[in-house]
Amino acid sequence: MSTNALPPLTLLELADTGLPGIESYSPFCLKAHRALKYAGLPYARGCADNPASHRAHNPTGQVPVLLVGKEAVPDSTAILARIQQLAPGRIDASPEALLWEELADTSLNGFLVAARWADDRNWPRTRAAFFHFMPAPVRAVVPTLIRRKQVERLVGRDVWRAGAEACWRRFGALLDQLDARAPEQGFWLSGALSVADLALFAQLQSLRTPLTPWQGAEVERRGRLSAWLGRVDAATRTASVPLRAAS
Incomplete structure (x- = not known):
């Protein structure tokens, strides 16, 4: 079309x-x-x-x-x-690509949510970025209530059930596994860019922001994984046709 x-x-x-x-x-x-x-x-x-x-x-x-x-x-x-x-x-939306998408959208996303909402080191930055538009009296109460609910969900997802140390140990192990699997050239699966690249990239790139500096540094120090992220970023950052202005 x-x-x-x-x-x-x-x-x-x-x-x-x-x-x-x-x-x-x-x-x-x-x-x-x-x-x-x-x-x-x-x-x-x-x-x-x-x-x-x-x-x-x-x-x-x-x-x-x-x-x-x-x-x-x-x-x-x-x-x-x-x-x-x-x-x-x-x-590419092959069955294997869709399996990687599921891992990204569930397992990796759990660590991203934990990094922003449960990690005390990052919470002040998350609060400032996500709730800056609220009036000050509301901002003094509502973000803390939402954070409490998010942490409860993370416990229910078994991401934060054993606490911070266990969570970030599992996070590091997952990054090590992804780094060992990351291709030295090209995209995640053989051939064209796939749903796997887009889904994994979105979660990992979202960790590489000022909101979660420790987790972003952990991603960066996995050389093969970081190099693959750079290739996906370069391939998808710029539209091949002009974007329409929003009305």
Whole structure:
């Protein structure tokens, strides 16, 4: 399908971070951004500080949501599948790639959430970045309540159940495994860039921000993994066609 025949595309998401190479603090929005760019699909952005602002298009109040004309496609996995339909063959979505996506979206994401919400070293930066738009009296109370709920969920996911030391020990072991598996050249699976690259990249790149400096440094010191991240970043950072300005 040529870009001239495409319905208008709008990615509903969180506010832009203002950081080069990090279009969104949401790794799932970041995944959708890089997939759209790599597929060469022009799109507009619909940003909001609160994901619940997009509830009209997704009853769960979660982002991202891709509007394909008037059709709302929520969830980053479903969005990548829709991108496959709009740009067939551009991104590998083999069963193996989808397995890696599942690992990224569950296991790796758990450590990202823990780094931002449970790690006392990072919480002040997370609070400032995520809640700056709130009035001061609300900001003094609400972020702490939300943090408490996030940590409870992390315990339920068995990410934080044994505490910080065990969590970051497991995180390091997972990074070591990924570093040993990372390709010395090219992308994660043989051949073209795949869903595996996009999903793993989105979670790991989201750790390499000022919000989580210790975890980002742990990623950086795995040489093969860091080099692969650089290749995916270079391949997906710039759209192959101009993006439409958001209305």
